[in-house]
Amino acid sequence: xxxxxxxxxxxxxxxxxxxxxxxxxxxxxxxxxxxxxxxxxxxxxxxxxxxxxxxxxxxxxxxxxxxxxxxxxxxxxxxxxxxxxxxxxxxxxxxxxxxxxxxxxxxxxxxxxxxxxxxxxxxxxxxxxxxxxxxxxxxxxxxxxxxxxxxxxxxxxxxxxxxxxxxxxxxxxxxxxxxxxxxxxxxxxxxxxxxxxxxxxxxxxxxxxxxxxxxxxxxxxxxxxxxxxxxxxxxxxxxxxxxxxxxxxxxxxxxxxxxxxxxxxxxxxxxxxxxxxxxxxxxxxxxxxxxxxxxxxxxxxxxxxxxxxxxxxxxxxxxxxxxxxxxxxxxxxxxxxxxxxxxxxxxxxxxxxxxxxxxxxxxxxxxxxxxxxxxxxxxxxxxxxxxxxxxxxxxxxxxxxxxxxxxxxxxxxxxxxxxxxxxxxxxxxxxxxx
Amino acid sequence: xxxxxxxxxxxxxxxxxxxxxxxxxxxxxxxxxxxxxxxxxxxxxxxxxxxxxxxxxxxxxxxxxxxxxxxxxxxxxxxxxxxxxxxxxxxxxxxxxxxxxxxxxxxxxxxxxxxxxxxxxxxxxxxxxxxxxxxxxxxxxxxxxxxxxxxxxxxxxxxxxxxxxxxxxxxxxxxxxxxxxxxxxxxxxxxxxxxxxxxxxxxxxxxxxxxxxxxxxxxxxxxxxxxxxxxxxxxxxxxxxxxxxxxxxxxxxxxxxxxxxxxxxxxxxxxxxxxxxxxxxxxxxxxxxxxxxxxxxxxxxxxxxxxxxxxxxxxxxxxxxxxxxxxxxxxxxxxxxxxxxxxxxxxxxxxxxxxxxxxxxxxxxxxxxxxxxxxxxxxxxxxxxxxxxxxxxxxxxxxxxxxxxxxxxxxxxxxxxxxxxxxxxxxxxxxxxxxxxxxxxxxxxxxxxxxxxxxxxxxxxxxxxxxxxxxxxxxxxxxxxxxxxxxx
Numbered sequence: 001x002x003x004x005x006x007x008x009x010x011x012x013x014x015x016x017x018x019x020x021x022x023x024x025x026x027x028x029x030x031x032x033x034x035x036x037x038x039x040x041x042x043x044x045x046x047x048x049x050x051x052x053x054x055x056x057x058x059x060x061x062x063x064x065x066x067x068x069x070x071x072x073x074x075x076x077x078x079x080x081x082x083x084x085x086x087x088x089x090x091x092x093x094x095x096x097x098x099x100x101x102x103x104x105x106x107x108x109x110x111x112x113x114x115x116x117x118x119x120x121x122x123x124x125x126x127x128x129x130x131x132x133x134x135x136x137x138x139x140x141x142x143x144x145x146x147x148x149x150x151x152x153x154x155x156x157x158x159x160x161x162x163x164x165x166x167x168x169x170x171x172x173x174x175x176x177x178x179x180x181x182x183x184x185x186x187x188x189x190x191x192x193x194x195x196x197x198x199x200x201x202x203x204x205x206x207x208x209x210x211x212x213x214x215x216x217x218x219x220x221x222x223x224x225x226x227x228x229x230x231x232x233x234x235x236x237x238x239x240x241x242x243x244x245x246x247x248x249x250x251x252x253x254x255x256x257x258x259x260x261x262x263x264x265x266x267x268x269x270x271x272x273x274x275x276x277x278x279x280x281x282x283x284x285x286x287x288x289x290x291x292x293x294x295x296x297x298x299x300x301x302x303x304x305x306x307x308x309x310x311x312x313x314x315x316x317x318x319x320x321x322x323x324x325x326x327x328x329x330x331x332x333x334x335x336x337x338x339x340x341x342x343x344x345x346x347x348x349x350x351x352x353x354x355x356x357x358x359x360x361x362x363x364x365x366x367x368x369x370x371x372x373x374x375x376x377x378x379x380x381x382x383x384x385x386x387x388x389x390x391x392x393x394x395x396x397x398x399x400x401x402x403x404x405x406x407x408x409x410x411x412x413x414x415x416x417x418x419x420x421x422x423x424x425x426x427x428x429x430x431x432x433x434x
Numbered sequence: 435x436x437x438x439x440x441x442x443x444x445x446x447x448x449x450x451x452x453x454x455x456x457x458x459x460x461x462x463x464x465x466x467x468x469x470x471x472x473x474x475x476x477x478x479x480x481x482x483x484x485x486x487x488x489x490x491x492x493x494x495x496x497x498x499x500x501x502x503x504x505x506x507x508x509x510x511x512x513x514x515x516x517x518x519x520x521x522x523x524x525x526x527x528x529x530x531x532x533x534x535x536x537x538x539x540x541x542x543x544x545x546x547x548x549x550x551x552x553x554x555x556x557x558x559x560x561x562x563x564x565x566x567x568x569x570x571x572x573x574x575x576x577x578x579x580x581x582x583x584x585x586x587x588x589x590x591x592x593x594x595x596x597x598x599x600x601x602x603x604x605x606x607x608x609x610x611x612x613x614x615x616x617x618x619x620x621x622x623x624x625x626x627x628x629x630x631x632x633x634x635x636x637x638x639x640x641x642x643x644x645x646x647x648x649x650x651x652x653x654x655x656x657x658x659x660x661x662x663x664x665x666x667x668x669x670x671x672x673x674x675x676x677x678x679x680x681x682x683x684x685x686x687x688x689x690x691x692x693x694x695x696x697x698x699x700x701x702x703x704x705x706x707x708x709x710x711x712x713x714x715x716x717x718x719x720x721x722x723x724x725x726x727x728x729x730x731x732x733x734x735x736x737x738x739x740x741x742x743x744x745x746x747x748x749x750x751x752x753x754x755x756x757x758x759x760x761x762x763x764x765x766x767x768x769x770x771x772x773x774x775x776x777x778x779x780x781x782x783x784x785x786x787x788x789x790x791x792x793x794x795x796x797x798x799x800x801x802x803x804x805x806x807x808x809x810x811x812x813x814x815x816x817x818x819x820x821x822x823x824x825x826x827x828x829x830x831x832x833x834x835x836x837x838x839x840x841x842x843x844x845x846x847x848x849x850x851x852x853x854x855x856x857x858x859x860x861x862x863x864x865x866x867x868x869x870x871x872x873x874x875x876x877x878x879x880x881x882x883x884x885x886x887x888x889x890x891x892x893x894x895x896x897x898x899x900x901x902x903x904x905x906x907x908x909x910x911x912x913x914x915x916x917x918x919x920x921x922x
Contacts, residue, residue: 057562095560095561101750102749194744194745247744284855325848330848
């Protein structure tokens, strides 16, 4: 049942289910509808409803489109395997407009209008931060896929969990050992001059110092800047490696100007793929990236030692070996992040099965069941790699990939371990009451 | 009236003249304008969307665009005054009789379709990208239909969802009330601003349920207005879509109905001089709102309102800046336009001829319409190319049940052409071409208006001097908008 996003008037749905129930049940029992017989043994045949808070409009729409596609593929697979606790899964999609206030409104619709069991989705941190308090008030489990540190930092609540994607703090920290050991000890950081850039500056400076490295310069670029050449003379001559986390439409200009500034002799360069999500790495103007390194949440290009899980996951979502849509090779996916939707949905499934989830009355049991999770091996449920969930901080930890641009392809040069990304707990949500 | 008679005479004169010679003249005029528009295109080597656009030497393109418009102004100034007037003379077509009942039936079907869409808004998919109500209103009507009107003429006369039902229930009745003459079309101006505010500043104008409430309320209010004040008056002076679409239809080369004809785009808008100041402001608000729509996404605007363009906080954080910005943007445009017209009038007649300012302001405002349309095309083209794919998928699955009616919705929606340098370049060239072409048509229209306002070649040229400067500056502004980094 992939009845994605259909409005759910309780009265009409109940009637419809009553009407359909007898007929469908009879057909399923006799094998006329073999697909539906999978759900026949559940105590209730009503679907598990998962409210999908989607960036359908607003600045997150490019991510939202791929989060949507991954979500639909994951639900199709889950339903193909018999659903959750014998019940089909139904995704109820609402547009959060990539806006925190709208995000909170949407959660309310999930809980009060659509009768959703849990809420899920959304990437942008400000939407998560704006929505989470409402999830707490509604007592609605809210599974986010935002990679922000706000969950583990303790600023949210017991109803908000991030079990399917690692957070930025962990990602940045786990890069430091590789950078210091392989690219150089003297690092110049170039980052946008606001909270996002400051997080990178603070997390990485601390992490690379712990590895015996040194940040020799921190170059903060005003967010409205669209030309960068005048900042490059501030890069110390003895810099071994440049760490950049530029974002926004001027990223391509940044890369081009950096290439022009250094010419053929340049220091090593390390960046985060976020800035080039959905952009082909071999686009004209990006030639300078050849030989540079990127953090990737999940390797966009299929590797020589590609796992069967990644192969299965790509096929299910409809993504080719270069991370582009199978129906348009120019349509590059947000491959480094969208696996989080797939894995989160599988964790919701595992949590509901472990807690014997039957309905909204079991929501706290579901949260406790997820909190009890720890190591999750790489599998079809977790194609990005193994995870270790921290029930106290509601944050998962996982492997991180560092890829080198080689002949226009992203080739994994290093896989940072889960341990590389661990840090001390900053909160214990399990002490909060439901 | 005198002007109108002159025009009728010209149409008759043309009808009796050599058709082939006149066609050759029109084709030559098109060719000249096309070359003028395409020339700077040769300099656009690395155009692309957003990030790719920033890699382009946009300063050169902007200068080339401004030079093109300046050249078109100079060209118009050099050729004999009546040449441009002749460009806009239409060619009569053979009359085609369509029974009025057919229009009634089409409008009734449109009403049924509208109500079905409202039903979908309340009961269909929650995802605005899967629900045909927001897709129809914001993509098919607000984006596509505007262009169809401007290309093919007044289709709205048939397709609007009110007139058919009105004819059935109330055609013969005399309206109970009359709209005050002093109100002119000011209600339509207010509604246009409200409509833009809803689209730009509301938290979730795409939400199917929210949109269904607003659209249904508007439909009911409009129908009641027609019943109480008469369909003709209400649709011509209050109903914002009818006023908007009819203005756009006046840009179309085609006119159907009792006196069908074909001519250079804009000929219908020039057929009678515009005398209603509220209509003039309506034209300017069309352009002002469209321009602000583009402006409010730029880094520049976000910096003005203290928003980090790399961390846009969402619509809810900028409701008031967007609202006040839209209002202020329109006021500023009206003021600048008035100043430009005033400068021309002063140059043509001296300070003592101030009473000419009002009529000149109103008459020249029609020349804004092509620019408003050009910006509309340029602004919405990228999103249209994405949204129309969602429309296709939703047509194949209107109830969100995984259907593929008519074989639609099998493929995935793609935005690959926005992330690819080659296709983005084509897209940018098209957008810039729309802006430039609209300005060139606008220059020609302004000249035509000037010919009817002023006496003598010198006065004709002087009275459009201020507008000429405005056209060049607005071209620079429009291309700058296309080239600017955006944070929304």
